[in-house]
Amino acid sequence: MTFSIVVRCERTGHFGVAAVTGTPGVGTLLTWAKADVGAIATQGWINPYLGIDGLDLLGNGHPADKALQAVVSLDDDRELRQAGAVDALGRSAAFTGGACADWCGHEHGDGWSVQGNLLEGHETLEACAKAYFDSEGKDLVERLMAALEAGEEAGGDRRGARSATVFVVASELYPLWDLRVDDHDDPLHELRRLSERLGETLLPQILKLPTRRDACGQLRADSDAGLV
Structure with a gap:
């Protein structure tokens, strides 16, 4: 049904969850993350x-x-469930229930976990993890996009892809990125388009929003100066 990656960026400490599946709406219930706490993907027959x-x-x-x-x-x-998790120290864990659809399985290590079910084979997870590490130094959203694209290229979901998501939290309780393509013939291509478009338009605004340390944020100053 799905493959996903859960990470804690070793450079920034940001958490990310990204996934592709053969059914609509993968971003609705699969992605869970909180700044300074951790990230979890829950899939299979989702709980x-x-x-x-x-x-x-x-x-x-x-x-x-x-x-x-x-x-x-x-x-x-539990035998119908699959999940991966990373905590604030980068420790990871994963679970694949015995009744998950083949091919199913997971791999995890320091700061990352990949998991999937109803896949063409283990190669999907290997490619997903490799692309994430090969893109070290890039922004987390780009690393997660690369991971999804590589996993899909290596086989992906046996039914094909229908929805995709990338979710990233930084230091605030609201997300830095919450990208979703809920129902599309080519969800990864559309997700890539959104990531590039919103990286130019929405992300600069999010970076100026109020924070716990700055209740006004930069948007108000920009507005007063006639910049927005």
Whole structure:
């Protein structure tokens, strides 16, 4: 059904979740991330509370493996679930239930996790992870886009792709990026277009929004100066 990547950027500390699936609306319930806390992808037969409760546990200081183990253990349908998690220290964990559709599996390491089900094969996850690491030094959204594109090129979802998403949090409670293509014949191509377009238009505005340290933000100053 899906492949995804969950990361903590080693350079910035930002968290990201990105995914592609063969059904509509992947960004609605799969992506969970909170600044300074962690990130979780929940997929397969999705249980959103793996993400919701998992982030709560990460926020209370539980490492990724213990947090994921705890929420999965409470799910009576755990064998239908799949999830990946990264915590604030870059520790990662993943789970693939025994009833997930083949090919299914996961790989994870320091600061990252990739997972997928109903794939053409393991090559999708290998390509996804490799592209992420090969693009080190670039902005996180670009690294996640490269990972999705490489995974799709290597086989991707056996049914083809229908929706795609990239979600990134930086230092605030609102996201830095929340890109979604919910229903499209070529969702990755459209997601790439959106990332480039919104990188030029929306991102500069988001970077000027109020923050916890600056309640006014820069947009007000720009407005007063006639710049917006």
